[in-house]
Amino acid sequence: MPGALDLGLPARVPAPVPGDLPSRITIWEVGARDGLQNESAVVPVEVKLEFLDRLADAGLTTLEATSFVHPKWVPQLADAAELLAGLKKREGVRYPVLVPNERGLDRALAAGVEHIAIFGSATETFAGKNLNRTLDEQFAMFEPVVTRARAEGLDVRGYVSMCFGDPWEGPVAADQVVSVGKRLLDMGCSQLSLGDTIGVATTGQVDALLDGFIAAGTSLDALAVHFHDTYGQALANTVAALRRGVSTVDSSAGGLGGCPYAESATGNLATEDLVWALNGLGIETGADLGKLADTSAWMAQRLGRPSPSRVVQALRG
Amino acid sequence: MPGALDLGLPARVPAPVPGDLPSRITIWEVGARDGLQNESAVVPVEVKLEFLDRLADAGLTTLEATSFVHPKWVPQLADAAELLAGLKKREGVRYPVLVPNERGLDRALAAGVEHIAIFGSATETFAGKNLNRTLDEQFAMFEPVVTRARAEGLDVRGYVSMCFGDPWEGPVAADQVVSVGKRLLDMGCSQLSLGDTIGVATTGQVDALLDGFIAAGTSLDALAVHFHDTYGQALANTVAALRRGVSTVDSSAGGLGGCPYAESATGNLATEDLVWALNGLGIETGADLGKLADTSAWMAQRLGRPSPSRVVQALRG
Numbered sequence: 001m002p003g004a005l006d007l008g009l010p011a012r013v014p015a016p017v018p019g020d021l022p023s024r025i026t027i028w029e030v031g032a033r034d035g036l037q038n039e040s041a042v043v044p045v046e047v048k049l050e051f052l053d054r055l056a057d058a059g060l061t062t063l064e065a066t067s068f069v070h071p072k073w074v075p076q077l078a079d080a081a082e083l084l085a086g087l088k089k090r091e092g093v094r095y096p097v098l099v100p101n102e103r104g105l106d107r108a109l110a111a112g113v114e115h116i117a118i119f120g121s122a123t124e125t126f127a128g129k130n131l132n133r134t135l136d137e138q139f140a141m142f143e144p145v146v147t148r149a150r151a152e153g154l155d156v157r158g159y160v161s162m163c164f165g166d167p168w169e170g171p172v173a174a175d176q177v178v179s180v181g182k183r184l185l186d187m188g189c190s191q192l193s194l195g196d197t198i199g200v201a202t203t204g205q206v207d208a209l210l211d212g213f214i215a216a217g218t219s220l221d222a223l224a225v226h227f228h229d230t231y232g233q234a235l236a237n238t239v240a241a242l243r244r245g246v247s248t249v250d251s252s253a254g255g256l257g258g259c260p261y262a263e264s265a266t267g268n269l270a271t272e273d274l275v276w277a278l279n280g281l282g283i284e285t286g287a288d289l290g291k292l293a294d295t296s297a298w299m300a301q302r303l304g305r306p307s308p309s310r311v312v313q314a315l316r317g
Numbered sequence: 318m319p320g321a322l323d324l325g326l327p328a329r330v331p332a333p334v335p336g337d338l339p340s341r342i343t344i345w346e347v348g349a350r351d352g353l354q355n356e357s358a359v360v361p362v363e364v365k366l367e368f369l370d371r372l373a374d375a376g377l378t379t380l381e382a383t384s385f386v387h388p389k390w391v392p393q394l395a396d397a398a399e400l401l402a403g404l405k406k407r408e409g410v411r412y413p414v415l416v417p418n419e420r421g422l423d424r425a426l427a428a429g430v431e432h433i434a435i436f437g438s439a440t441e442t443f444a445g446k447n448l449n450r451t452l453d454e455q456f457a458m459f460e461p462v463v464t465r466a467r468a469e470g471l472d473v474r475g476y477v478s479m480c481f482g483d484p485w486e487g488p489v490a491a492d493q494v495v496s497v498g499k500r501l502l503d504m505g506c507s508q509l510s511l512g513d514t515i516g517v518a519t520t521g522q523v524d525a526l527l528d529g530f531i532a533a534g535t536s537l538d539a540l541a542v543h544f545h546d547t548y549g550q551a552l553a554n555t556v557a558a559l560r561r562g563v564s565t566v567d568s569s570a571g572g573l574g575g576c577p578y579a580e581s582a583t584g585n586l587a588t589e590d591l592v593w594a595l596n597g598l599g600i601e602t603g604a605d606l607g608k609l610a611d612t613s614a615w616m617a618q619r620l621g622r623p624s625p626s627r628v629v630q631a632l633r634g
Contacts, residue, residue, distance in 0.1 A: 018521055200597075201597070202594050202597025202598055203556055203594065203597070203598065204597060204598045204599070205597065207335065230627060230631050231590065231628050231631055232552055232587065232590030232593065232626065232628055233552065233590070233593065233594060235550065235552065235553045236552045236553040236555075236556045236594060238553075239520055239553045239557070240556070266630065270549065273548065273550070276519070276548045276550065277519050277520065277549075277550060277553060279519075280519025280520070280521060280550075281519055281520065281521045282521070309549065310546055310547060310548055310583055311549055314516075314548055
């Protein structure tokens with residue numbers, strides 16, 4: 001359709017940023033890790049490297065690159081060391097990696113990583129299912145990882161999964177998530193990523209959880225949000241979080257990804273759909289929407305199925 | 318996934334409705350008209366009748382049933398009179414129909430319709446493309462329709478299309494839309510449906526347009542919103558409108574629909590994705606999400622392709 005691409009771009013809609021929204025957002029791009037980790041067919045390392053390079057070329061500055069989880073659990077990311085060795089690092093771009101435990105940290109340090117993330121659970125049941133640990137044991141496992149990483153000069157992000165609903169426990173109380181999050185911050189994490197791992201949250205829950213952290217004295221700079229679009233709520237929830245003052249948002253190019261514990265789960269919030277929303281609001285991201293959509297269309301071809309991103313479908317479908 | 322369906326339902330999440338949101342929303346279901354009108358393969362009238370009956374059974378109370386536009390333009394809805402004659406009307410359910418002009422009104426009156434809608438444009442260019450008229454000529458065409466309909470005791474809704482962006486004109490100024498909307502209200506329309514016909518709007522534009530109407534003295538009860546999900550913004554935009562006090566929302570079961578002027582446009586906001594959001598917020602709609610998803614899965618089978626609704630995909634995919 002003629003002209004449609006331009007309609008949401010700041011060049012043509014120089015709207016002032018509404019007062020209750022941040023003027024600039026950091027997009028934490030998780031496509032190469034969270035997006036690809038559940039793909040059953042292994043993507044060649046050269047394709048992953050090109051993917052990351054194209055995402056950087058599209059202006060994204062935080063690219064979660066891979067995970068040092070044991071290859072037995074996530075065969076897709078068994079090439080983590082090879083990928084990091086082949087990475088064309090760019091000035092001003094961070095390439096954090098997920099690290100599950102001390103063995104993973106050893107591998108990350110050997111690969112010269114500067115920024116790691118750990119992946120914790122907000123609920124007892126998911127800690128049991130995902131880590132085979134209680135919540136207390138989860139913290140005991142993370143503590144030496146975070147302490148050593150910090151001593152080595154690394155920055156550490158703490159993912160908190162199942163922040164809103166859990167397939168076994170149902171709705172998760174905000175107090176519970178705040179308690180888990182505070183322990184990770186106290187341990188030395190510089191930022192929490194509050195994850196709706198199964199995509200069930202709605203906007204009122206987002207407000208309530210962020211209010212809980214604010215009441216507990218957590219700085220908004222220490223909070224990021226991470227929504228999956230399983231029930232179509234990811235962007236609405238993200239906008240709710242932005243209105244509460246959050247300024248780091250996780251998303252996945254082309255909406256890649258899904259949760260292995262939810263059979264029919266669609267992927268993460270699509271980076272392109274997020275960028276469309278932020279461009280319209282006049283919020284800076286540094287991202288080039290056309291290059292992002294090109295990259296996701298290219299990756300969709302490699303994966304052999306269309307991108308679930310509405311923007312990618314509309315612009316490149 | 319066990320338990321996933323229940324997570325967003327009020328029975329398990331009895332969240333209080335946040336203070337800035339309405340406690341009850343009217344869903345204006347457009348699936349049978351806006352949803353089906355662009356389907357190239359004609360859906361048999363019995364299937365449409367079953368669709369409407371199932372939507373009523375799922376608790377929806379406003380079902381836009383069909384359109385009396387000339388069959389040459391929308392062959393899919395050429396069966397309007399037959400459909401209305403076969404309708405099993407339910408107590409407490411409204412069945413409005415679209416009426417493009419006086420000839421359409423004649424047919425609607427002959428069919429015993431009690432509630433009509435007219436479809437106007439916010440922009441000169443789309444008035445020209447869609448109606449072959451200028452904006453002034455558009456009002457001259459609608460005036461006798463609305464006047465006669467009101468004299469016959471009918472309620473009249475006024476659609477305003479291209480409220481945020483137009484494929485030819487680009488972004489549309491809020492003042493322009495307010496001016497068009499006020500003329501339709503002054504003419505005798507009881508409600509405006511503010512449409513993002515090509516799905517390009519973002520939340521700041523929604524705020525700005527509603528603020529424009531509020532500043533012009535329009536009652537919020539006279540405003541509904543109508544978003545297409547072409548760029549993934551429909552639900553976020555709808556939630557923004559709810560926060561401004563709008564309490565009538567257009568949506569389409571299963572996300573059926575699209576805009577004939579946007580080749581790759583996905584459909585309307587999916588009713589199921591909307592209901593998931595409203596259930597989570599504790600906002601009443603009267604809708605039964607399971608029955609809606611069943612209905613949309615059934616219709617998707619008849620149309621031969623999966624529903625674009627994330628909720629339908631997750632629950633019935």
